[in-house]
Amino acid sequence: MKLVAFFTLLLAAQPAAADERITDDTPYKIPSGAFRAGLWKLQYGIPGVPKLELGTYTLPYVSFAFKVKSFNAHAKYQFFDKEHWTLAANLAVAYVDLAGLDVDAQIGIVPIQLLAARRIGKRLTLGLGVMYSSISGEGSYNADEATEFRGAVAVDNVQTWVSLMLQLSRGWTLYLESRAVSSTQAAGRADATFSIDDRTTVDVTATGNASIDELRGGSSLLAAQYSRQRFRFRFGIGYGNYNIPVINFIVPATTPFPELDISWVF
Amino acid sequence: MRWSLLLVVAACTAEEAGTKPEPPDMRALIASYAAPTATFDSQGAIEVQQLIENKVGALLDFDAIVDRIQTTILALEEDGQSFAPRRAIVLEGEGVARIQRICTGFGDPAPPIDKDANGFLDLTVGYSNDGLDSVVFGGAIDCKEEISGKQMQVAGDVHLFVGEGTDIGDLTSTTFLFELANFEFDVNGTNLISGGFDFEVCRGETTACVPGHVGVLLALGDGTTLVFFIDLTTKTGGFRAADGVWTCDFTNDVCTNESGAVATIPEYQL
Numbered sequence: 001m002k003l004v005a006f007f008t009l010l011l012a013a014q015p016a017a018a019d020e021r022i023t024d025d026t027p028y029k030i031p032s033g034a035f036r037a038g039l040w041k042l043q044y045g046i047p048g049v050p051k052l053e054l055g056t057y058t059l060p061y062v063s064f065a066f067k068v069k070s071f072n073a074h075a076k077y078q079f080f081d082k083e084h085w086t087l088a089a090n091l092a093v094a095y096v097d098l099a100g101l102d103v104d105a106q107i108g109i110v111p112i113q114l115l116a117a118r119r120i121g122k123r124l125t126l127g128l129g130v131m132y133s134s135i136s137g138e139g140s141y142n143a144d145e146a147t148e149f150r151g152a153v154a155v156d157n158v159q160t161w162v163s164l165m166l167q168l169s170r171g172w173t174l175y176l177e178s179r180a181v182s183s184t185q186a187a188g189r190a191d192a193t194f195s196i197d198d199r200t201t202v203d204v205t206a207t208g209n210a211s212i213d214e215l216r217g218g219s220s221l222l223a224a225q226y227s228r229q230r231f232r233f234r235f236g237i238g239y240g241n242y243n244i245p246v247i248n249f250i251v252p253a254t255t256p257f258p259e260l261d262i263s264w265v266f
Numbered sequence: 267m268r269w270s271l272l273l274v275v276a277a278c279t280a281e282e283a284g285t286k287p288e289p290p291d292m293r294a295l296i297a298s299y300a301a302p303t304a305t306f307d308s309q310g311a312i313e314v315q316q317l318i319e320n321k322v323g324a325l326l327d328f329d330a331i332v333d334r335i336q337t338t339i340l341a342l343e344e345d346g347q348s349f350a351p352r353r354a355i356v357l358e359g360e361g362v363a364r365i366q367r368i369c370t371g372f373g374d375p376a377p378p379i380d381k382d383a384n385g386f387l388d389l390t391v392g393y394s395n396d397g398l399d400s401v402v403f404g405g406a407i408d409c410k411e412e413i414s415g416k417q418m419q420v421a422g423d424v425h426l427f428v429g430e431g432t433d434i435g436d437l438t439s440t441t442f443l444f445e446l447a448n449f450e451f452d453v454n455g456t457n458l459i460s461g462g463f464d465f466e467v468c469r470g471e472t473t474a475c476v477p478g479h480v481g482v483l484l485a486l487g488d489g490t491t492l493v494f495f496i497d498l499t500t501k502t503g504g505f506r507a508a509d510g511v512w513t514c515d516f517t518n519d520v521c522t523n524e525s526g527a528v529a530t531i532p533e534y535q536l
Contacts, residue, residue, distance in 0.1 A: 196341045198379055199368040206361035207286070 020227035022165055022175055022234075026127050027088030027115040029053040029076055030265055038232070038263025040245070051078040057246050060094070067100030072246055076115075086117045094246050098139070105139030111248045117165075127163035127177075132156065133248040151190035157249060158182050173225045175236065179243060180218040181250050217241030217250050223259045234261040286362050286392045289401035290425045295445055298483055299466055300474055304490035306507035306521070311531035314484040318494050319535050321482040324458040325465060328451060329480070329498055330413040331406075331420055332444070332467060336437070338367040338387050339402060339426075343434050363391045369409040372417045385409035389424070397431035406449075422449030441475060442467040468495065476511070479503055501536050 021028040023036075023043075030036050032050040036043040043055030053076045063070045074092035081087075090113035098105045111133040118126045138152040161179035168174055194202040223236025236259035241250035304310055342363055371377040371384035385408035392399030406420040427443035443466045451459035465482045468475035475481050481495040496503030504513040504521055512529065514521040516536060521529050 199370075200338065200341045201366050202341055203364045203366075204361060205363075206359050 020167070020171065020173055020225070021125075022173060022225055023053075024234075024261070025113075025115070025129055025161065025177070026163065026165070027076075027078055027081075027086040027117050029078055029088065035266045036232075036263050037266070039261055041263070051081075052076070053078075057094075060096075060246055063096070069095075069097040069100060071095050072109075084119045086119075088115045089113065090115060092246075103139065105137060107135065107137040109133065109135045109247050123167040125165040127161075127165060129159075129161045129163070131159045131248060133159070135247060135249065150192070151188070153188040153190075155184065155187075155249075157184040159243065159248065168224075171227050173227070175221070175223040175225060175234075177221040177223075177238075178218065179221070179240075181216050181241065181243075184216055184249075217252070217254065219243065219250070219257075221259055230264045230266060232261070232263045232265065235259060286360070286399075287390060289390075289392065289399060289403045290423075290445075292401055292425055292427050292443070292445055295464060295483075296427055296443060298491055299443060299481065299493060301508075302483070302491045302493045302506050303508050304486050304488075304492045305509045306492060306505050306512050306523070306529060308529045308531065310486055310492060311505075311521070311529065313486055314492060314494065315532050315534060317484050318482070321463075321465070321484075321494075322496060322498075322534075322536050324451065324463070325480055325482070326498055327416065327418065327453045327458060330416075331411065331418060331451070332442070334367070334369075334411060334413075335387060335389070335424065335426070336442075338365050338389055339391065339437060340434075341365050341367070342391065343437070360394045361392070363393065364404075365389045365391065369406075369411050371410050372412045374412060374415075376412070385421070387424075389426075393434075397433050398428060398437075400427055400430050400432075402426040402428055417454050419452045420450070422451075423447040424449075436470075439470045441469050466493075474506060476503075481506070496536065 023029055029051075030043055030045045030053055032045040033047040034045045036055070040059055041055050041057055043053055046052040046054060054073065055076075056071075056073050060070045060072055072092065072094035074090060076088050076090040078086065078088040090111075092109075092111045092113075094109040096107040098107075111131055113129060113131040116128040118128075120126055134154065134156040136152070136154040139150070159179060159181050161177055163175060163177040166174040166176075188207070190204075190206045192204045192206075194204070196202060217240060219238050219240025219242060221236060221238035223234055223238075225232060225234040227233075238257045238259055240254055241252065242255065242257040243250050342365065365388075367387045368379055368381045369384045369386055371380065377384070385406065387404070387406050387409055389402055389404035391402050403423075403425050405423045409420045411418045411420070423446065425445040425447065427445075428437060429440050432440050444464060446459065446463040447461075449459055449461065449463055450457065451463075465480055466475055468477050468479045468481060470477060475493070476495055479495040479497050481493045484492045484494055486492065490508070493506040494503065495506065501516060502514075503516075504511060506512075510524050512521040512523045514531060516531075516534055519531050519533050521531055523529075
């Protein structure tokens, strides 16, 4: 009840927004010089480079509480914005180091996005996106004095999505998205050394490529965004294989999933 | 810097995935053992006498080294019955296993383990989801073994055909075809093998050779071939030839084929 009252107060307190367009997974960006702070992201529109936006996901930094170092950043550059079309590219990097847990493992993730929006009339926008994500990791593990594992793996996938953004009224935008992971490929190399006895050692090097069918799938999302001048509130529900933000790989199981974000743009 | 390293690792991973060292090509030798080209007769038996006696003489001692090589390969197999449980080596997907076994050295009791002083066996086994790759390869590096009081010294390349798609658990019941190259085998200081040498250890039912025997390929003067096979313990055996299998009575110096034809042979010193 208190939460409802809080949001009501927030909504009532803000005047109408100048730009209500949804910026997540679209080529739109926050204005130059603006700062977005929300549940999941911090973003900044670089003043000197008006088409550039930098940001980071905030939740992964909770890992520091568990002695896991992680960093992530993304940059969106809007390279075309005229009449009916807006195009942008987004490059992100993320890094996780498990050394704090006494596990010698490092993981790197690099997603690259191409984003497009085609405005169809005043209220309707068609969005298109394609993303290539590469996740790579390496690590080693000493099971005991006689056994040592070392490994590296690289997995990449391609996602595509289509969205419709419909401005219902001033402040309210309906967002419909359909997303598909069209391919997931894995390439790995793992080494292990086994001391069989005092005289005998075995070094095993495993290599391979695989297409991972379990990591193909799709999802649909229906969400609404309420915008006031500084305030953004997005909520909705989706169904399918949930795409995990930052790492950009899907959950193999098909389930309903919620969509929720609250942010302020200063 | 760390990022650069990680990306390079990922790139290398993608490039290296699926690549394995190329084993030596044993197809010609495998075909020769599978289909000898000479028709067996008494004249041929006389012609190959010296070859048989030399090769069988070497194999009598080399059999112990075959056991060592097989034991080395079987390090890949999980041994749930050993007193000290070993960690299972799971060969799944595609890859390569390299096994090194330090030789015992000369002396009774055996001297301390010393790779540099006593040498080692070094074997590479490729594998995939279909089983082991058909050719195991590697060699003996100045390996010294003392077996049953004999001081044996081996050095050179070992190529070993273990059959197509053989599972690691089936190795002890699979025919081995050995090809030794650039090889030296000395027993108590006497050289028994120098250069190339090949033989098969017959087990199972999947090849033409008779289980329980070892076989050697013999080249006749006209370029045709015979395979002489023998049980090294009972000294029984015979010939595989283009005209079938001839089973020999080495006591009475005669061989008989599957049709009942008889050929006399010289008295082999086996």
